Amino acid sequence: MKSEINEDNLSIDMKPFAQQLQGATDTDYFYFFCPDCKNSQVTRILDYEIKEDSPDNPYNEQTKSKAARGFTILFHLFCEKCNYKGKVKVSNLGFRLVS
Numbered sequence: 001m002k003s004e005i006n007e008d009n010l011s012i013d014m015k016p017f018a019q020q021l022q023g024a025t026d027t028d029y030f031y032f033f034c035p036d037c038k039n040s041q042v043t044r045i046l047d048y049e050i051k052e053d054s055p056d057n058p059y060n061e062q063t064k065s066k067a068a069r070g071f072t073i074l075f076h077l078f079c080e081k082c083n084y085k086g087k088v089k090v091s092n093l094g095f096r097l098v099s
């Protein structure tokens, strides 16, 4: 299966921080941990933006599963403990992270 990671879409200031931003689920909710705190400090999501919302999904042509739509949602993260501020995108159109 083709990887969802599309590094061609990453600009210079949109460096992936796979080693820095991690998260976990609790029941059916997903939480982002602060990349600066080392004790699994959960960040607050202060806001979100719908960056892309399309009735089509280009990956449907390449995969056996069919997404109902194509979307990208950007979350504004904040750590109450250390004041970290960051943004992360969740998308089924590609894999992009910004800080």
Ligand SMILES: [Zn+2]
Pocket: 034, 035, 036, 037, 041, 079, 080, 081, 082, 083, 084
């Ligand atoms: Zn923190």
